[in-house]
Amino acid sequence: MRSRFSIRGHPLHPLLVTAPIGLLTWAFIADIVYLASGKADVWYDISFWSGVAGIVTALVAAIPGFGDYLSVALYSDARVMATAHLALNLTVVGLYAVAAAFAADEGATRGADLGIVVALHAVGVALLAVSGALGGEMVYRHHLAVIPDDAEHEVSERRHHRVPLLR
Template sequence: MLKDFLEGKPLRHPLHPMLVHFPIGLFLLSLLLDLASLAFPSVPDLVRDSFYAMLLGVITALIAAVPGFVDYTDIRSDHPAKPTATAHLTLNLIVVALYGINLGVRSSSLVDPKIQTAPLILSLVGVALLSVSGYLGGRLVYDDGISVGRHKRRTPTPESTLHLSATNVANDGDLAFVPIPEADRLGERETLRVEIDGQVITIAKIDKNFYAFQEFCTHRYGPLSEGGFQGFDVQCPWHNSCFDVRTGKVTQGPAKVDLKSFKVETRDGKICVCVQRGTGEST
């Protein structure tokens, strides 16, 4: 599948971070050649070489943008990093457009011994914006874990979080049975991300059975709804901790603390998660 390839799943490594180094390096090389033409005007073809480095930078940037956009569309709509990702995407588009304009401006002066002022300014602005965009890209990976480990997963990740409440649902004493509206649509080894009165829970379907457990890994809080499955183990996409979805027990470190697990029952034809009323805690 094309999307799987663009997410780097056949390579077991995301594509976008691999490809972005090429345009970054080429744009920086172009600027260095511009500056070299000012310092060493007697050296031939520096302006021309800068032009072609920039042209290759634009081409490779457009190539890198394709898997980058696929990664962007996979970010949950309610993820707190979505605005950062949007800013990163927007800045990258501006940078590519700016370098496209730059190519047009300098195309008529390739034989000049020194770079002209206008294209040099455009290059400086382009590198400055590229630096900001790169910083935002780093934040997405290192602070928010965006796309980390997703290349290992074979099924779609949740598009958003379902917000539910244990109020006014069937109960048994202090226990509430909260219906999960979209659970019956899950395919094998697919997940839902739900929030019940403040408790974020992953619903997973494995071997035609449903399991519920806390969303965040007990090691560094990686999103388990985006993890992969090995048998009945869910693997955190960040640091590969594994937990048995049936019991919440740690089966592979670095995590040392078990997950909270939640009982799943079918009531009146609806798949329900059992939580303590008013607390969202497991039963």
């Protein structure tokens, strides 16, 4: 299946997801460095702004992703997988949005709020990894948003062609 949202045949969603994956992961890493560094303010700021940028870029990446989602056949294994991928990513964005709300308050640099922010980021990164694995499965197993190679398609067709039984 070709992507509905592509530039010269190259699907946009896989290109765009690299930014939020990196930014959201970096926000969690910055949390760890913040705690390990004796709470240097710069790492708190890096975590906060990386999380916010990750939310924004995730929503941008979701636009072509949702367009591709709508083209997946209903009642198929790929649709179930795509729905789980969508739900996980929306959950991740929600977790990071709640974390950003807690982190926007300077009180989150210490105490229970800081623990909540770090926990939300940790769960978010774990869910992001699961969602990424599902995204990879959709591409590699179900061939969603790929450009079929005509020669490979012909070989595959010959390999899977059913020969009628001779009677």
